[in-house]
Amino acid sequence: MSLKVDSRDKAQEIIDKYDYFLFDCDGVIWRGDHILPKVAETLDLLKKNNKTVLFVTNNSTKSRDDYLGKFEKIGISGITKDEVFGSSYASAVYIEKILQLPKDKKVWVLGEAGIEKELQELGYTTIGGTDPRLTADGVTFDPDHELLNNLDKDVGAVIVGLTMNLNYLKLSITMQYLIKDNKSIPFIATNIDSTFPTKDKLLIGAGSIIESVSYASGRKPDAVCGKPNQSMLNAIKADNEGLKASPGKGLMVGDRLNTDMKFGRDGGLDTLLVLTGIETEDRVLAQEKSVAPTYYADKLGDLFEMTQ
Amino acid sequence: MSLKVDSRDKAQEIIDKYDYFLFDCDGVIWRGDHILPKVAETLDLLKKNNKTVLFVTNNSTKSRDDYLGKFEKIGISGITKDEVFGSSYASAVYIEKILQLPKDKKVWVLGEAGIEKELQELGYTTIGGTDPRLTADGVTFDPDHELLNNLDKDVGAVIVGLTMNLNYLKLSITMQYLIKDNKSIPFIATNIDSTFPTKDKLLIGAGSIIESVSYASGRKPDAVCGKPNQSMLNAIKADNEGLKASPGKGLMVGDRLNTDMKFGRDGGLDTLLVLTGIETEDRVLAQEKSVAPTYYADKLGDLFEMTQ
Numbered sequence: 001m002s003l004k005v006d007s008r009d010k011a012q013e014i015i016d017k018y019d020y021f022l023f024d025c026d027g028v029i030w031r032g033d034h035i036l037p038k039v040a041e042t043l044d045l046l047k048k049n050n051k052t053v054l055f056v057t058n059n060s061t062k063s064r065d066d067y068l069g070k071f072e073k074i075g076i077s078g079i080t081k082d083e084v085f086g087s088s089y090a091s092a093v094y095i096e097k098i099l100q101l102p103k104d105k106k107v108w109v110l111g112e113a114g115i116e117k118e119l120q121e122l123g124y125t126t127i128g129g130t131d132p133r134l135t136a137d138g139v140t141f142d143p144d145h146e147l148l149n150n151l152d153k154d155v156g157a158v159i160v161g162l163t164m165n166l167n168y169l170k171l172s173i174t175m176q177y178l179i180k181d182n183k184s185i186p187f188i189a190t191n192i193d194s195t196f197p198t199k200d201k202l203l204i205g206a207g208s209i210i211e212s213v214s215y216a217s218g219r220k221p222d223a224v225c226g227k228p229n230q231s232m233l234n235a236i237k238a239d240n241e242g243l244k245a246s247p248g249k250g251l252m253v254g255d256r257l258n259t260d261m262k263f264g265r266d267g268g269l270d271t272l273l274v275l276t277g278i279e280t281e282d283r284v285l286a287q288e289k290s291v292a293p294t295y296y297a298d299k300l301g302d303l304f305e306m307t308q
Numbered sequence: 309m310s311l312k313v314d315s316r317d318k319a320q321e322i323i324d325k326y327d328y329f330l331f332d333c334d335g336v337i338w339r340g341d342h343i344l345p346k347v348a349e350t351l352d353l354l355k356k357n358n359k360t361v362l363f364v365t366n367n368s369t370k371s372r373d374d375y376l377g378k379f380e381k382i383g384i385s386g387i388t389k390d391e392v393f394g395s396s397y398a399s400a401v402y403i404e405k406i407l408q409l410p411k412d413k414k415v416w417v418l419g420e421a422g423i424e425k426e427l428q429e430l431g432y433t434t435i436g437g438t439d440p441r442l443t444a445d446g447v448t449f450d451p452d453h454e455l456l457n458n459l460d461k462d463v464g465a466v467i468v469g470l471t472m473n474l475n476y477l478k479l480s481i482t483m484q485y486l487i488k489d490n491k492s493i494p495f496i497a498t499n500i501d502s503t504f505p506t507k508d509k510l511l512i513g514a515g516s517i518i519e520s521v522s523y524a525s526g527r528k529p530d531a532v533c534g535k536p537n538q539s540m541l542n543a544i545k546a547d548n549e550g551l552k553a554s555p556g557k558g559l560m561v562g563d564r565l566n567t568d569m570k571f572g573r574d575g576g577l578d579t580l581l582v583l584t585g586i587e588t589e590d591r592v593l594a595q596e597k598s599v600a601p602t603y604y605a606d607k608l609g610d611l612f613e614m615t616q
Binding site (some may be wrong): 020030112140141143148163164166167168171172175176179194195198201202204205207208209211212213214215216218 | 340448449451456471472473474475479480483484487502503506509510511512513515516517519520521522523524526575
């Protein structure tokens with residue numbers, strides 16, 4: 001059963017025990033554009049104690065550079081690019097390193113600028129994504145749209161992630177690429193979170209967009225690059241020898257049982273679930289021992305608040 | 309194994325053998341706005357031979373009245389409202405007769421005017437659907453949209469069907485109603501076709517929209533009103549005593565194995581698959597005997613062409 005972080009001793013024990021603190025962002029660090037209480041203070045405290053702090057997010061709408069801007073904007077300073085691992089970056093790395101897609105091939109993107117930027121940083125050309133032609137006529141679907149009728153023969157991979165600029169045209173073009181060439185173009189999902197938490201409600205998550213084109217095309221994604229997939233954690237371990245040698249020195253902090261907690265657990269890390277996202281205390285306590293988080297807390301900021 | 313309709317004798321045998329001819333529309337009668345070859349002649353021939361002709365469509369974007377207009381427009385005259393059974397009508401009837409939703413409750417619609425009209429004809433108030441506030445700002449999603457932040461407490465059912473005016477806002481509001489009140493508001497799917505065939509390509513079908521909100525809300529539809537669900541066929545049988553008494557006197561003609569053919573077979577009718585929609589001859593011939601269509605043909609118009 002998960003141990004609740006509800007006293008100074010328990011909070012201090014966690015700070016002392018781990019060297020690597022990995023954080024999900026949405027629902028842990030912030031909700032929407034609002035930083036959660038005492039998060040900045042908690043991160044400061046950890047850094048003052050020489051802890052390694054890393055951010056691991058499934059939200060593919062932003063690139064790592066975009067995330068640095070977001071941290072600044074909500075009042076967390078001093079984060080560096082190598083501390084941030086997003087599913088947009090993980091997906092781009094997957095396409096380069098695992099698929100080894102030639103750089104003269106293009107990638108069709110159903111998603112936002114984060115995916116485009118990370119791919120472009122690796123030298124790929126993207127199509128779809130934020131192309132204004134896909135949203136210019138957002139209200140009325142045109143079955144003879146130029147991008148629906150003229151598929152690009154150079155597309156060598158399809159990436160699907162979260163976009164709030166979703167429409168029938170984008171879904172239908174994505175489906176064309178997924179069924180093209182006898183369904184042979186690789187189908188990459190940034191992550192499969194069913195919902196996207198904002199400050200006061202749950203919205204449609206990347207996984208729910210992926211389900212739509214998956215059902216339409218009769219295909220499952222060939223790879224899911226976000227949590228709980230271990231490829232992102234392996235990349236983090238490669239950069240952090242101490243964590244690679246002793247995963248038990250790492251704590252994965254998140255708000256979702258089926259992504260964040262599984263991600264940490266599968267990688268040999270201990271886990272801390274915070275209740276500022278989508279899970280409830282009842283849900284946490286109902287978990288079987290084998291999958292229960294190591295700890296849970298009302299909020300990340302309790303690590304700071306309880307130790308003052 | 310399915311018998312191919314490839315000669316005068318076989319075509320004539322079919323015309324002679326059945327009294328009731330039930331037709332799917334998209335991919336059988338028309339594709340998009342184009343009537344398929346010799347369809348009008350085939351329907352004339354059947355009517356001249358005193359056959360009962362009925363249209364059974366999963367496309368919920370139109371009401372029965374709208375369908376009459378569409379038949380006229382593409383060159384098929386004389387169709388009457390009682391010859392047309394659409395999934396929008398079937399869904400509205402389900403809400404009235406099976407759910408017995410009080411008339412002072414409202415229905416949230418993710419779909420087109422067809423659903424709204426059929427519900428309004430039964431005395432219900434619909435919200436969502438074609439409300440222009442849901443598409444006015446089609447490009448940029450507003451997380452504080454009035455319809456997302458102010459859920460209507462009188463909504464007593466959610467219907468999801470096909471809409472090409474799809475966006476993230478509509479999906480997210482639909483999800484709010486599906487998770488509202490501990491997920492207790494009934495969730496009705498017009499049909500679960502994964503794709504929507506147009507004249508030259510497959511687009512996203514109602515089922516692929518339903519999958520999205522289903523995955524997001526963690527709910528399966530409580531009812532699917534279109535083919536292959538038998539509620540539509542039972543309604544047809546109720547109006548056609550001869551078919552009810554002898555289902556074997558009926559032939560269901562369609563272009564989909566998993567909806568049209570299953571619909572006919574489950575209801576005791578013989579079946580004819582036409583290759584003008586989404587299936588291929590290879591797929592038809594690969595079916596196990598227990599689920600293979602009785603017949604298949606290159607097109608519906610062959611019944612006319614081959615008997616001249």
